[in-house]
Amino acid sequence: xxxxxxxxxxxxxxxxxxxxxxxxxxxxxxxxxxxxxxxxxxxxxxxxxxxxxxxxxxxxxxxxxxxxxxxxxxxxxxxxxxxxxxxxxxxxxxxxxxxxxxxxxxxxxxxxxxxxxxxxxxxxxxxxxxxxxxxxxxxxxxxxxxxxxxxxxxxxxxxxxxxxxxxxxxxxxxxxxxxxxxxxxxxxxxxxxxxxxxxxxxxxxxxxxxxxxxxxxxxxxxxxxxxxxxxxxxxxxxxxxxxxxxxxxxxxxxxxxxxxxxxxxxxxxxxxxxxxxxxxxxxxxxxxxxxxxxxxxxxxxxxxxxxxxxxxxxxxxxxxxxxxxxxxxxxxxxxxxxxxxxxxxxxxxxxxxxxxxxxxxxxxxxxxxxxxxxxxxxxxxxxxxxxxxxxxxxxxxxxxxxxxxxxxxxxxxxxxxxxxxxxxxxxxxxxxxxxxxxxxxxxxxxxxxxxxxxxxxxxxxxxxxxxxxxxxxxxxxxxxxxxxxxxxxxxxxxxxxxxxxxxxxxxxxxxxxxxxxxxxxxxxxxxxxxxxxxxxxx
Numbered sequence: 441x442x443x444x445x446x447x448x449x450x451x452x453x454x455x456x457x458x459x460x461x462x463x464x465x466x467x468x469x470x471x472x473x474x475x476x477x478x479x480x481x482x483x484x485x486x487x488x489x490x491x492x493x494x495x496x497x498x499x500x501x502x503x504x505x506x507x508x509x510x511x512x513x514x515x516x517x518x519x520x521x522x523x524x525x526x527x528x529x530x531x532x533x534x535x536x537x538x539x540x541x542x543x544x545x546x547x548x549x550x551x552x553x554x555x556x557x558x559x560x561x562x563x564x565x566x567x568x569x570x571x572x573x574x575x576x577x578x579x580x581x582x583x584x585x586x587x588x589x590x591x592x593x594x595x596x597x598x599x600x601x602x603x604x605x606x607x608x609x610x611x612x613x614x615x616x617x618x619x620x621x622x623x624x625x626x627x628x629x630x631x632x633x634x635x636x637x638x639x640x641x642x643x644x645x646x647x648x649x650x651x652x653x654x655x656x657x658x659x660x661x662x663x664x665x666x667x668x669x670x671x672x673x674x675x676x677x678x679x680x681x682x683x684x685x686x687x688x689x690x691x692x693x694x695x696x697x698x699x700x701x702x703x704x705x706x707x708x709x710x711x712x713x714x715x716x717x718x719x720x721x722x723x724x725x726x727x728x729x730x731x732x733x734x735x736x737x738x739x740x741x742x743x744x745x746x747x748x749x750x751x752x753x754x755x756x757x758x759x760x761x762x763x764x765x766x767x768x769x770x771x772x773x774x775x776x777x778x779x780x781x782x783x784x785x786x787x788x789x790x791x792x793x794x795x796x797x798x799x800x801x802x803x804x805x806x807x808x809x810x811x812x813x814x815x816x817x818x819x820x821x822x823x824x825x826x827x828x829x830x831x832x833x834x835x836x837x838x839x840x841x842x843x844x845x846x847x848x849x850x851x852x853x854x855x856x857x858x859x860x861x862x863x864x865x866x867x868x869x870x871x872x873x874x875x876x877x878x879x880x881x882x883x884x885x886x887x888x889x890x891x892x893x894x895x896x897x898x899x900x901x902x903x904x905x906x907x908x909x910x911x912x913x914x915x916x917x918x919x920x921x922x923x924x925x926x927x928x929x930x931x932x933x934x935x936x937x938x939x940x941x942x943x944x945x946x947x948x949x950x951x952x953x954x955x956x957x958x959x960x961x962x963x964x965x966x967x968x969x970x971x972x973x974x975x976x977x978x
Contacts, residue, residue: 702936
């Protein structure tokens with residue numbers, strides 16, 4: 441095992457070659473992990489974790505026999521929950537079994553998540569017709585059989601990305617709860633790959649830009665495939681969604697692809713399509729993005745669901761919107777420079793510099809040492825400060841008071857904004873607090889999801905915070921990228937991982953080790969604190 445005393449390394453050329461990436465998805469047959477009979481003639485089958493799929497039964501029934509199959513994500517009193525909350529899934533199917541031959545059992549299609557023609561939203565992503573309908577479920581309850589059913593007669597046909605590699609990534613630390621959170625998040629990325637592009641959960645099955653970017657980050661740190669993110673990007677160029685800040689996430693996605701692949705040919709073909717995502721059409725005389733009444737009512741999002749906005753006050757000049765605007769300009773100028781678009785790079789840099797000065801002058805409260813929600817308000821929400829800190833818009837002298845204040849607020853944001861909140865804490869010396877928030881007791885942490893039996897991350901911290909929430913939402917899987925990026929400390933220092941930064945944050949842990957997939961092969965990290973700090977890399 442090689443040992444380094446510096447934390448910036450060149451990726452070694454003798455690492456194993458990266459598996460070829462591919463966008464297609466496929467069905468994988470999975471056996472039950474538990475098989476019981478809660479009542480006479482009733483079988484409860486547990487597949488251990490939720491996956492998107494359907495069922496295959498092989499029975500010994502007389503011809504024409506009909507059985508009832510109930511699919512569910514939740515249990516109630518030892519049976520499949522027939523009335524789960526929100527859009528937690530339950531469906532029933534009746535099917536005639538073919539004697540001693542496999543029969544595919546699939547629920548009826550859901551109208552909402554298969555809708556193709558709507559004035560309210562882009563088309564839903566459809567799965568291959570040859571599969572039959574797929575839905576997320578962990579348990580099935582089978583009744584109506586006239587003969588005994590054996591475990592080997594039941595398999596789940598689960599849909600995953602064909603290229604997915606279960607051995608691509610690993611994470612383990614001295615904190616067992618943190619390990620369980622990472623595995624929950626890692627599997628969430630795998631399980632929600634069923635559609636071939638990143639979708640927002642089963643309720644809609646629609647790609648959204650912010651969801652896609654968070655999904656992309658976690659996918660990059662858990663698997664080698666890059667095509668799924670690219671297919672999602674191309675879909676969103678054709679089918680953009682409505683939130684203001686979501687447009688900026690398209691620049692974020694392109695920049696992440698560039699850093700993780702180094703592929704300027706792919707980037708160059710999409711460069712012009714990024715320009716409308718910069719919000720330049722909304723820039724006012726002072727250089728900042730402005731929001732009219734309609735945009736403040738629907739467009740400017742800050743956080744989602746609305747109850748997670750920490751009482752944010754929406755004004756004509758919105759701090760969060762402008763933080764995204766400034767971050768988009770910074771990343772776009774880097775992309776332009778690498779593509780040789782020097783005039784564009786200079787223009788974006790100049791626009792950003794002027795806007796950044798105004799941003800600090802108009803939106804930072806010297807008295808409170810944090811950011812206001814916007815002009816014409818003194819309210820200072822968590823979001824108004826977390827995004828500027830995460831996007832490196834703050835002056836160094838303000839870092840300590842900002843971190844102290846943010847740390848005092850708890851997880852006063854959604855699972856979406858938590859990605860950026862925790863990034864801000866990790867990047868500014870508060871790794872201990874970031875990990876404490878992930879593993880905190882109460883109902884606003886990933887510990888709560890784990891303790892509640894979740895096997896895919898949720899759309900919200902708890903049902904009470906979003907009454908129609910999905911239980912299969914990958915935008916809640918931020919630890920899948922945060923833990924390898926900050927606890928293992930691995931990130932690309934140059935496009936295509938030509939160099940890597942290795943800078944672990946201890947966060948009160950006594951050890952952490954893991955495996956990070958990159959464009960140049962896997963990076964293995966093993967560090968521990970036993971009096972002195974030791975780091976081993978391979």
